[in-house]
Amino acid sequence: MLKRLLPVVCLLLPLSAALAQTEPAAAPPVQEADAEAPPETILLVGQRPGPGMWKISKDDHVLWVFATYAPLPEKMEWRSQQVESVLAQSQEYLTLPGAHGHVGFFRGLTLLPSLIGIKKNPDGATLKDVLPADVYARWQPLKAKYLGKDDGIERERPIFVADALYGAALKQSGLGYGYDVTNKINAIVKERKIKKTDTSIALEMDDASQMVKDFKKSSLADTACFDKTLTRLESDLDAMRVRANAWAKGDLEAIRKLSYADQETECRDAMRNADFVKNQKNWQNVKERVQEAWVSAAEKALSTNVTSFAMLRLSDIVGPEHYLDALKAKGYQVVSPD
Template identity: 85%
Template sequence: MLKRLLPTICLLMPLTAALAQEATPPAPTEEAAPETETILLVGQRPGPGLWKVSKGDHVLWVFGSYSPLPLKMEWRSQQVESILAQSQEYLGPPGAHGHVGFFRGLTLLPSLIGIKKNPDGATLKDVLPADVYARWQPLKTKYLGKDDSIERERPIFVADALYDAALKQSGLGKGYDVSNKINAIVKERKIKKTDTSIALEMDDASKMVKEFKKSSLADTACFDKTLTRLESDLDAMRVRANAWAKGDLEAIQKLSYADQEAECRDALRNADFVKNQKNWQNVQQRVQNAWLTAVDKALEANTTSFAMLRLSDIVGPDSYLTALKAKGYEVVSPD
């Protein structure tokens, strides 16, 4: 129970992803998705090729993960397995996590009750604009059913639950099978695994939880963008999922979408309970810097290393690989 609850205390939702860089690829003009592509690919799929980062004869291979992906897809890449078998070190994905001691965490458990609820007993109808609330009703019925208990939760938590339920009904998932498979290979091969994430120390974790429970969040935009994406983007999600499975990166980048992740990230990052924590500032840059430092050390120490990044951290002018190019590394994209 404690292992499940402490991340909630520390992060108050998936804040590891929310406070880490969550940039999305550039959004060109939307292209219509071919109807034949709305059928999700099943069976064994390799995903995209690998990016090659070089310093002399030392190489770091970078794999681009993606979400959502087909639930019934079995991912297997002989290229990934072969290169992992040759690697001396595996760099875990960048991120940030809240840090609280074990015994301090035990004292916080009672304060978790009601952490997802709106302050002062407010409901979604009370805190959302009327037009947004009206759009929520049919999506709630379609994906979550008639359980009204969720009506008292904060919009940011409701948006997360709604999005997960919609993905599941659409045959899509978060793509954890891919990272689990890579981690299994790393463990089986006994490859050195380096955690590149940073810890966010808390000045007073108990106070932070209390501040969160009584404070409001500017999370209407997060909720609104989530509704927009579910209203208009599910077919395109399937197209992008299929494109990743086939290794077609160009197709992924051609399809723009409402980026609810950025809105939800900002709702948390700009909240007072975060601003009051001096160790929780400039997280996005600190996360990238920690990963770049880990890459420097891996390329110096090993002839072959392997890393996994979200595709959104690979593609675009502000990507992690662009930062590596600026440091003088040679970066080659997959064919």
């Protein structure tokens, strides 16, 4: 409940996730549902396997890494015989890396009154007051197209408005966050009673109630987050469909080639660099600590199990902060999917 009530915490986490995968060497080939791919701007539907998994190994111990990605076609049905085959052999499943605020349940209930109005701009300011005039002008047609006549949203902070706008635009464009893929994997893990290891870290709060109050009073450098979200919706929706189809067909190279305005980094940085976070000693160096926790869990799984299965975001594998490079530097063999 508190994760939903503390958007401050939620926005410290990556804002999107979707998936990719492969098979072990002996796995049978996947048969795609459609014999012929439709035009790239038309979203693929039907059963799709997604791309392949990364193989990390040392001696005879293997960790298969399944890369998440979003957005994905909302009407696509994900099904991978290869992933199911790997999970059938796995002794342990490592969840996606992340961070979450740690607040006791009863202590958390005391926060409820202070959470009222947490999404609003300080001092009753509106978007028109806090945004540059040119950015606000660009917001107006996108608001009308994706959110309609919602006057209340004009009083919310740009970072929350950007998130609402982006989600509405994806839905209207037939795209989603790929939760169906993650849910299916979790269902398989539960059904097979595979050991599940949470790789996320807990962020202790010195004074959660005071932190919420500080957030409500503080300004955020979230104009860049809002601006890049507008840019992405103005210019990237067709390319989003191309990348979503590329994932569905297993074409990682196509995803890599298509650059786009990375609003997620700007939005996360707006939160991570805010004063209310800097004042929390346990909330420092979160990005580095999250990566270290996942790498540590991966090493432990590799030393303990013959076969393990893990998930990472594609950006954590092919992006500038490559989680698997850390394992390669420690002497593990890393093989990318074809």
